[in-house]
Amino acid sequence: MAGSDAHPAPAPLGGKLITPWTVFLGLLSLIGLFFIGKRLIFGIGAVSNINDGYPWGIWMVYDLVIGAALSCGGFAMALVVYVFNKGRYHPLVRPALLASLFGYTLAATSLFFDLGRYWNFWHVFWPRYAQVNSVIFELAVCMTAYILVMWIEFTPTVMEKFGMYGLRKKLEKWLFFFIALGVLLPAMHQSSLGSMLVIFGEQIHPLWQTPVLPLLFLISCLAMGYSMVIFEASVSSVGFRRPLEMDIFSGVGQVLKWFLIAYLVARFGDLIWRGALGYAFVPGIRSVMFWIENILVVIPLVLLWTPRLRRNPQKLFLAAVAMALQGMIYRINCYFTAYVTGDGWNYFPSLPEMMVSLGFIAMEILAFIIVVRLLPVLPAQEPAPKAAAAS
C-alpha cells in the first residue's frame, strides 16, 4: 500500500492526442509564433502598441504579472499539503504542479521576447552586471530558480512513466528540500511582482501605491492559486469526463475563503491606515475600477461562506472564476489603471500583440493536455480510466 493515504495513484489518461480542440490550440500557437518572428525581425514596435508612456504592455502585465499569479496552484497546494500537512489534498498536487510548471515556463519565455535587448538577458545572472537593488533582478533570479525547482519536483512523474524506480527513490529522498524551495521562492517573487511598483512612487495612484504591495500580491496570488486549482479541476472534469471529487474541492474552497478574508483585511486596513480610502469615492475610471476589483472579492466570499454552499460544484466554480478574475483586475489596475504616466499617452494592445499572448496560453493548455494523457498526473479513476477518457 502507498503509505497511510488511501488515494488512487496517479495514472496516464490515455486517449487521442489529435482532436478538434488540440488542432485549434495548435493553430493559435502557430499564429502567436508568427508574430513573435515578426517582432524579432522588425522590432517590438512592429507588433506591439507599447510606447514611452506605457513601456510595459500586456506581454509584461498579462503574460508575466498575471500569468505567474494564475500559475500559483502548485505553490498554493504545496503550502496546504506540505506546510500545513493536510495529506488529503495530496492528489491535487501533481496536476497543480504541472499547470504551474507550464504557466511559469511560458511567462518567462514571454518575458524573454518582451526584452528589447533579449540577447543580453544573461546579464541578470552574471555577477559583473547583476544589480541587487533592482526588484526585477530579484524577480528574474527567483523565478528562474523556481522554474528549475518545479521541473525537479516533476521529474518523479516522468521517471515513473519510464520505470526508473531506483532513480526516483534516490531523488525522492531529497525532494523535501525542493518542496521547501517550492514554497519559499514563489513567496519571494510573487511579493516582488507587487514591490516592483513601489519605485514608481506617485506615478501609481494612492488607491494602489502602498508599502504593503508585496503582502497584497502574496495573499492575492495564493487566493488565485486555490481558485485555479478549483477552476482547472472543474474544466478537466468536464473536458476529460471525470467526476469532480467534491469532498476535496469544498475543502480547497474553505482555504480560499480564509485567504479572501485576509486579503480584504489587508487591502482595506491599509487604505484606512494611509487615509487613502477617500479616493475610492472620487468619481472617475479609477474609483469604478477599484470597486469592480473589490466587489469581485466579496462575491466569492459570499459564495463560499457556508459548507453547504461550498459543496455545490457550480457555486464553487463561480467563486473560483470570480477570484481569478479579481486577481487579474487587481493587477491590471495596479499596472495600468493606477499608472499616472503624464498627459497625452495612450495604450491599448494591438491585435498581433494579443495574438502573441493568446498563442502562449494555447501552447500552455496544449502541453497540459498532452502531458496528462501520456504521464501519470491525474488520480486514476475507479471505473476503467482509459474508457472514460477515450472520447
Added chain:
Amino acid sequence: MGMDRRNFLKAAAGGTLAATCAAPVEAREKREMPQGAVGLLFDGTLCIGCRACMSACKAENDLAPEFNEIEGSTYWDAPLDISGHTINIIKAYVGGDSDEKDTLDGYAFTKLSCFHCVDASCVSCCPVGAMTKDSVSGIVSHSKDACIGCRYCVAACPFGVPRFTYDQTFPYIAKCQLCKHRMAEGKYAACAEVCPTGATLYGPVKELKKEIARRKALTPGTETEFPRGHIGSSDTFVGPVAKYIDHVWGEKEIGGTQVLHLSAVPFDKLDKKPLPDVAPANVSESLQGRIYHGMIAPIAFLGALVLVAKRSAKALGEAGEPDHTQAGDRKGE
C-alpha cells in the same frame, strides 16, 4: 515528534515575520550629492526658444532627425517631445493671448532632458547595472552594452526621461549623459556651450546654486550680467532680471537633482507636476532591504520549511521509505 508541530510553525513564522518587519534595519540613508557634482542651470526667463541647444545636442550625440507631425514636411528636425532620437527639448507654454513672455496669460519656455538625480530611480531599478551614477561627477550614464531592454527605467523615472527605440530591430535606451564624452576633450555640455543667452549654463552644482542665489537676490527689472556657456565664463550676456517664483525646480524634487530650473511662471504650467522630496528609490530599496537584509529572513524561512516539508513528505510516503518502491512498482503497471 520532538517539537510540537504547531508551536514550531508558529515560532518559525513569528521569527520570519519579526526579521522582516521589526528587524533593526532602518530605512536606507538619504543619498548626498557627490562633492564634484556637475550639472546645468536652466533659467527659463533667459530662454528665447531658438532651440540651438537641441540642434547642437543632436550633432554632438549622433541622433537622427525626427520629421514629426508637421504635415508633409521633411525639411527640418521637429520633435515634439524627447524620444529615442531626441534627448533634449525646449517646449513652450502658452497661457493666453498676451505676447508678454514669462506671464501666466503670455508664454514661457522650459527644457526637458535628464535631471541627473542624486538618488536616481533608473539607477536603483536597473537589474543589470546599465544605469550608473558617477561617484565624482554625479552624471547618470547608460550603457547600451549592459542593457537588456526591460524598460523598467522608462516606466519608473518620475521625469519620464529615459526613452526607448521601439522602431528598431535592435533597440536601445536613449537619455542625456551631460556630454560626458566631450569632457574627455576638455569640453562641456553642448546645449550650454551654444546657448546665446546663457539660459542653459553648465558648471559645478555648488557654483550653480550660488548663481541661483545671486539672481534671486537681485531686484527684478534691473540689468545684470549673465554668464554664457559655463559658470565663471567671462563671456556674458546683459539683460533684465526677471521676477522669479520662489521655487527652484530640482533643489528638493526626488531628493534633489543636478539640473536646476529657474522660472517666472509656476512649474506645473511647464509640464512639471509637483513631485515629493523623498526619492522613490530610497522607499523601494528600504522596503527590499527590510525583506532581504543579509538574506536572513528568507534563509530562516527556508530552514523552517525544510523541516516541515520533510515531515509531511514522510507522512505522505514521498520520502523514500522502504515499502515505497513496491508501491511505485504497483502504480507503474
